[in-house]
Amino acid sequence: MRIAYLLTDLGIPFFGRKGASVHARSITEAISQLGHDVVCYAAVAGDDPAQPSPVTIRVVTLDPTLEELVDAASRDGQASARPNLRRREIAGLCINDPFRRRVAEDHSHRPFDLLIERYSLWSLAGARLARDLSIPLLLEVNAPLPEEAQRFRSLALAAVAHAIRRQVFHEAAGIAAVSRELAEGAVREGADPGRIAVVPNGFDPALFHPGDPEAERRDGFVVGFLGSLKPWHGIETLCRAFAGLARDDSRVRLLILGDGPLRGRIERFARRFRLGDRIEPAGSLPHDRVPALLRHFDVAVAPYADAEGFYFSPLKIFEYMGAGLPIVTSAIGQIAEVLEDGRTALLVPPGDAQALACAIRRLRDDEGLRRSLGGAASAAARERFCWRDTARKVIGLAQGILESRTVCHGA
Known part of the structure; x- marks a missing residue:
């Protein structure tokens, strides 16, 4: 076709x-x-x-005449209070x-x-x-x-x-x-x-595949998050969970691959709890560079907040699976349909920082479970979600x- x-x-x-x-x-x-x-x-x-x-x-692209019309319409009447917003919307229509x-x-x-x-x-x-x-x-x-x-x-x-x-x-x-x-x-x-x-x-199986955990390991125990730093991704839940983990274990680290409007909140959290040396916000990355950094994760998290009508099909879940990572994520929406608790991931109630921290501790203390979950998740992803x-x-x-x-x- x-x-x-x-x-x-x-x-x-x-x-x-x-x-x-x-x-x-x-x-x-x-x-x-x-x-x-x-x-x-x-x-x-x-x-x-x-x-x-x-x-x-x-x-x-918009031709020059339409550009002029968009500019004029965005300044018209009540739109002048929010010209940039109205301009984007009118440009989208034009x-x-x-x-x-x-x-x-x-x-x-x-x-x-x-x-x-x-x-x-x-x-x-x-x-x-x-x-x-x-x-x-x-x-x-x-x-x-x-x-x-x-x-x-x-x-x-x-x-x-x-x-x-x-x-x-x-x-x-x-x-x-x-x-x-x-x-x-x-x-x-x-x-x-x-x-x-x-x-x-x-996910792309040529990019995301299990690596040698010993070859890629960083110092300490790395909790990893991939994605944009937006409210629905459970960033506040992750921060609360990490505060408890860091208090109990000086080895734990947080590696964040992504950027967004809540980055400032993470930086303020790090300053407040004096965790600046244990939280690494790597920022936004080209997609082809993500797999190499995922291999530094000891556990991958997706702590989605509780939301009625959760509609996401999270890319990060499929990429975590393809990379063979042990996953801790919220039992909500499609995530709970794709992943099986105790076999391909550990599922926790959405928005529950304490449950998230407990599941991470469980994986920290059980290398065999980490390998089992990661292997089963990778096999499931390759069977169904390429x-x-x-x-x-x-x-x-x-x-x-x-x-x-x-x-x-x-x-």
Whole structure:
């Protein structure tokens, strides 16, 4: 198949470090490696890739006239109180037309069989292209974006964002949601349940694989965290748990791979408890550098906070598993479906710092359990959660859509 993949979100560079960038890059490359011709249209290219991508990348930008209109609209009326926020939102709406024109032009020279779009707050491009070109749209859904923006950031054009979601969910020929909770949310927004598949995230087995723990070991016992430092990742729970661990054991260290708005809170915590020499915030890293640092972890943690409707399919969980690390994480949402307590991880109640600390101590004191959990997790990940497996599920959903259209048109 010839596939156009649309990444219209101005905040997600294709060659970026954030999880959304890793997902877009990994799924398109895995689909390409299955033998399909994938062209990615991205609003932002990002950094130069460490290695050439098998995916053709085409960057779509606002033309100068639209830039001027966006600037003017962001200064208009009440928007002047929050010009940067309104500018981002209007720019997200305005970039739909350049995407639509660029993909349609390329389609006129070499037709596409399928559109795949990563759902974003403002994108109508995929739905309009599907209508104009009479080819199906498969929508990837990774988060309930309007609710997420309203809760954790701000959303000036909330009614528009909700209306766009209802429209594109209704018009998409198929939806690949990364979790069961997101699939159920799509149904509530009017999507046909028969057109939705749950397709969890995955990992790259060429990057993430077990290493020699003795060769990679640092001094002390290293508790490791990978991910952005955002409220839902349980950073405060991790800090409280680490305070108790550090008080009892002078050997314990905390290595944090990631950056984000809560970094300052971690630094204040380290100063308050005089733990600056035992907490290492490594910051944001290129994705290809992460595996080497994961091998310094004695235990990997993902202490998600308690949240109603937990909808994540955490990349870090699959990468921890692939690396063969012993994991302590929250028993919530998809995590509790993917991992089995006592066999592939130790699961603790979300938001419970004491339980998190107890589980880490248990692993610190039992090397055999660490090896057992890590080995079982790695085997489970390789059996079910490689990006190639994810790509096969997406292509299977797409082929079902194309076959049903053929039958309908034939009738």
